[in-house]
Amino acid sequence: MSGQSLIRILVLHGPNLNLLGMREPEIYGSATLEELDAQLVVQARSVGAELQTVQSNHEGELVDAVHSAALWGARGAVVNAAAYTHTSIALRDALAGVGLPFVEVHLSNVHSREPFRHRSLLAEHAVGVIQGFGADSYRLGLLGLASYLRAS
Ligand code: CA2
Secondary structure (H helix, E strand, O other): OOOOOOEEEEEEEOOOHHHOOOOOHHHHOOOOHHHHHHHHHHHHHHOOEEEEEEEOOOHHHHHHHHHHHHHHOOOEEEEEOHHHHHOOHHHHHHHHHHOOOEEEEEOOOHHHOOHHHOOOOOHHHOOEEEEOOOHHHHHHHHHHHHHHHHHO
């Protein structure tokens, strides 16, 4: 893309996603988080976006990352909050509070897993939710978000 400024997008990864590619590949795939982020950065360029990627195992750091992204000028976020999806009012309030449009993504189909994973505290505020496609969930989420942001 040329002639247009890059849209800034935050990609937020929650707890334990730093283990991607090292454990439980049958559920979460074999790509490492570093590889996944590198592919997303390339894909982002092709849709006129630049990314800030953040992974943390700590709830407060994820909240801080949302606030920082808003200050950086992020127009939206792709969020896999991992286990905090199901528990974190703080992260929900942060995303709603800064008014950042976001797509919730999951590697696995959480609805085919344990009941405690069926509830998301974030989804109500999300532009959309994509799950079950492994690393492609992030790629599809990024595409959908970029298209949503260009149109709005
Ligand atoms: O499917 C997803 O993307 C999840 O957000 C992953 C979370 C889980 O708590 C959610 O219910 C669904 C768990 C992330 C753990 O990541 C690991 C990666 C590799 C090895 C072990 C854990």
